[in-house]
Amino acid sequence: MRPAVAHKGYTDLPDKPDMESVFLSTNPKVHVSPTQLAWSPFDIPTEKTTFVDGLKTVAGSGEPSLREGLATHVYTANASMKNQAFVNQDGEFLIMPQQGRVDVQTEFGWLYVQPGEFLVVQRGIRFSVNLPDGPSRGYILEIWGSNFELPDLGPLGGYGMANARDFLYPQASYDLEPVSNFEIITKLNGKFFKSTQDHTPYDVVAWHGNYVPYKYDMTKFVNIGSISVDHIDPSVFTIMTAKSRDPNAALADVMIFMPRWDVASHTYRPPYYHRNVASELMGLIYGDYGGRSDSFQPGSVSYETGMTPHGVAYPEFKAASENPPPTQQISLGSMAFMFESSRPFTITDYAWKSDKIHFHETGMWDDLVNNFTLHLEEVKKLTNGKHEHGVNH
Numbered sequence: 448m449r450p451a452v453a454h455k456g457y458t459d460l461p462d463k464p465d466m467e468s469v470f471l472s473t474n475p476k477v478h479v480s481p482t483q484l485a486w487s488p489f490d491i492p493t494e495k496t497t498f499v500d501g502l503k504t505v506a507g508s509g510e511p512s513l514r515e516g517l518a519t520h521v522y523t524a525n526a527s528m529k530n531q532a533f534v535n536q537d538g539e540f541l542i543m544p545q546q547g548r549v550d551v552q553t554e555f556g557w558l559y560v561q562p563g564e565f566l567v568v569q570r571g572i573r574f575s576v577n578l579p580d581g582p583s584r585g586y587i588l589e590i591w592g593s594n595f596e597l598p599d600l601g602p603l604g605g606y607g608m609a610n611a612r613d614f615l616y617p618q619a620s621y622d623l624e625p626v627s628n629f630e631i632i633t634k635l636n637g638k639f640f641k642s643t644q645d646h647t648p649y650d651v652v653a654w655h656g657n658y659v660p661y662k663y664d665m666t667k668f669v670n671i672g673s674i675s676v677d678h679i680d681p682s683v684f685t686i687m688t689a690k691s692r693d694p695n696a697a698l699a700d701v702m703i704f705m706p707r708w709d710v711a712s713h714t715y716r717p718p719y720y721h722r723n724v725a726s727e728l729m730g731l732i733y734g735d736y737g738g739r740s741d742s743f744q745p746g747s748v749s750y751e752t753g754m755t756p757h758g759v760a761y762p763e764f765k766a767a768s769e770n771p772p773p774t775q776q777i778s779l780g781s782m783a784f785m786f787e788s789s790r791p792f793t794i795t796d797y798a799w800k801s802d803k804i805h806f807h808e809t810g811m812w813d814d815l816v817n818n819f820t821l822h823l824e825e826v827k828k829l830t831n832g833k834h835e836h837g838v839n840h
């Protein structure tokens with residue numbers, strides 16, 4: 448209804464001592480360590496703290512003005528943002544509540560996000576975090592110079608892992624209440640600024656396009672894994688990826704470790720003891736993650752920099768080494784293969800005329816009845832004929 452440019456100008460806000468945006472080792476405020484690091488859950492303060500007040504940076508790399516790098520934050524909040532919006536002009540925020548739901552108003556509409564889900568708000572979009580039922584704590588991954596996208600599925604084909612259909616977008620919604628004093632907090636180059644305006648930013652009546660906040664329920668993830676041998680590279684657990692300028696290395700991958708069958712034979716199934724190129728910052732939404740650090744709890748953070756050795760503690764190693772392999776196997780003692788092409792084949796004269804050629808007995812599918820209509824008839828009986836075709840009950 449009113450353009451965002453209509454405001455009363457920017458004023459500087461004091462630096463946030465618990466936030467960082469310059470991760471170059473020449474910055475005396477950042478620390479370098481090859482040690483395995485871990486943090487217990489960060490306390491939710493008792494004094495009034497909004498999402499923006501409660502932002503704290505844990506680790507990162509690069510610097511936002513160069514459009515290169517990323518930062519990992521946690522937030523702890525106990526108060527909704529009232530007549531206040533936040534806009535990050537540095538990069539994209541992926542927000543993963545760990546405790547307490549958040550009801551997030553954005554310029555494009557509302558997104559209600561619970562622990563187990565995450566929300567992505569792109570660079571430059573105003574949003575307010577409301578707490579519908581009490582305090583909230585969560586993890587944030589911020590990326591500079593890139594956007595989150597689904598990974599290529601490669602040989603998996605058309606679907607699996609995070610399916611596009613499970614990403615939810617807000618419905619356009621707008622506020623009409625007269626607002627006399629609305630505050631916008633801007634983050635630019637890690638510094639904070641305030642501007643006020645006498646109208647709400649949530650006055651967008653319609654939108655189109657795809658540069659829009661979205662959310663994803665991580666329990667919808669379709670796990671892919673080995674069904675023969677070997678512990679697969681955890682890249683199979685990638686929900687979203689963000690490209691870097693190096694075609695061979697992502698700026699960031701967001702991965703999930705959730706309940707799944709781990710059925711491989713002759714395989715040590717926990718994460719192998721490893722030293723790898725990736726820097727790994729992990730959190731826990733709920734439950735446990737065996738043996739990673741001595742006190743990894745929901746809300747904790749653990750971190751190893753690339754090439755720092757790590758792996759599970761001895762009790763996990765022992766249990767995994769002693770557990771018998773699963774016994775159920777498909778078609779034990781058989782092996783089939785397939786040659787596949789995008790091209791329709793034609794059949795040679797030799798093959799066509801061969802006395803080996805034969806055709807399927809068409810009757811072999813006759814017993815397949817129309818279960819859909821049969822089911823409807825059944826429902827009709829159970830509902831005394833009140834069930835109508837095509838009506839969704």
Ligand SMILES: O=C(O)Cc1cc(O)ccc1O
Pocket residue numbers: 680681717718719721727739757
């Ligand atoms: O270190 C971890 O716990 C994460 C992880 C999981 C896995 O299955 C393989 C490698 C890896 O880094």
Ligand SMILES: [Fe+2]
Pocket residue numbers: 718721727757
């Ligand atoms: Fe690892």
